[in-house]
Amino acid sequence: MALLEYLDISDLAVGLFFIGLYGAMTQRNIIKTIMSVGIMDLAAVVFFMLANYQDGAGPPISGTPVDRMADPVPQALMITAIVIGVSVIAMCLATFMRVAYRYGTADWNILIRRLEK
Amino acid sequence: MRLALSALFVAAVFLMVTFITNTHDEELHPFLYDYMTERFEEDTAARNAVAAILLNYRMYDTMFEALILLAAIIGMNQFLPVPSELQSLRQRDAQDLDQGGDRT
Amino acid sequence: MTGPESSIIRVVVGLLYPFILLLGFYVIINGHYTPGGGFQGGSILASLFIARYVVFPVEDIDSEILHLAQRFVLSLLLLGPVVLLFTGGVHAHPDYRAAYLTLMDILIGVQVGFGLGVAVLRFAFFKGVGESWRF
DSSP states (O other): OGGGGTOOTHHHHHHHHHHHHHHHHHOSBHHHHHHHHHHHHHHHHHHHHTTTOOTTOBOSBTTSOGGGBOOHHHHHHHHHHHHHHHHHHHHHHHHHHHHHHHHOOOBHHHHHHHHHO | OHHHHHHHHHHHHHHHHHHHHHHOOOOOOOHHHHHHHHHHHHHSOOSBHHHHIIIIITHHHHHHHHHHHHHHHHHHHHHSOOHHHHHHHHHHHHHHHHHTOOOO | OOOOOOHHHHHHHHHHHHHHHHHHHHHHHTTTTSSOOHHHHHHHHHHHHHHHHHHOOOOOSOHHHHHHHHHHHHHHHHHHHHHHTTTTHHHHOGGGHHHHHHHHHHHHHHHHHHHHHHHHHHHHTOOOOOTTOOO
C-alpha cells in the first residue's frame, strides 16, 4: 500500500496511543481499563522522546563534540512524566481495591447494577 | 457490534491524525537545544546535560514532581482499607452466603 | 501466593543484594558526571524492596517509618533549592556547585526509593477477604 511509505516512526507511538484508547473504551474488566490508561501514558512519553532525532549522535555528556550531541531536553522532561504516570496508576489501583472490596466485583456491568440497587 | 463500532471510530481518528501530520512540513528552530548544549558546562559544573537541566535549569519541575509522588503515596495509604474495616465486610459476605442469594 | 519456596532463588538473590545496593548508590552519587541521576538510582533502590518481598514474604519492615523518612527527606528537598539556588548562593561560590548537585541527587534518590518501597509494601502485605467473590 502506498500509505505505508508515508508513515514514519513517530506514527507508531501514535498508533500505540490509539490502541490504548480502544482498550479503555471496550474492556469489561476494571483492571484492564487501568492498564490501558497506563499504555496511553507511556505512548505519549515515547512520542515525545522521538523529537529532534539525529543520526549517529552521541550521549549528551561533556566528552562528545557539541555538534553531535543528542537532544537532552526531551529526555529530562520525560523523566518527570514517567514518575507522574506511576503515581496516577498507583492511585487508580488503590481506589479500585476499595471499590472491589465494598461491592465484591471487578466487572463494570455488574458494578453498575449493584450501584443502582 | 459495540466492539466493531469502537474499532472503526479509533481507526478513523488515527488515520485522520496521521494524514494531517504527514502532509504538513514545518521545521522548528531548535533554540533550547543550541542554548543548553553550548552552555551547560560553564553555568553549572555538571558534566551531564540531563542532570544540569533537571537540577538547575528546570528545578521547579523536579521539586513539584517529588511533591506529586508524595501526594500519591499519601492518598494510596488513606484509600486502602484497613483490616478492621474488612471484618464487617467479611461478616456481611458470610451472611449473604448463608442466605444463598445470588448477588447479581 | 505461597507456593513451595525455592532455595535457589533465595540464595542467588541473597548473593546479589549488596551488588544491587552498590549499583544504586553509584548511579545516584555519580549522577552529575555520567548518565544517571536521582530518579534512575532511586528506582534501583526501590527494586531491592521488591526482591526482598519476593524471596522472603515476612512483614519485617515497618512501612510507617519509611513513610516518615520519605516525608522528612522531601521537606529537605523543597527547602534546599529555595535557600541555596534561588537566592544566588551557589552562583556566588563556584567551587561548591558539584557538591550541591550531588546533595540534591542523593535526596531525590532516597525519596524516590523509599516512596516506591512504601507503595509496594503497602500493597503486598494487605490482608483481605477473598472467599466470597463472584466475577
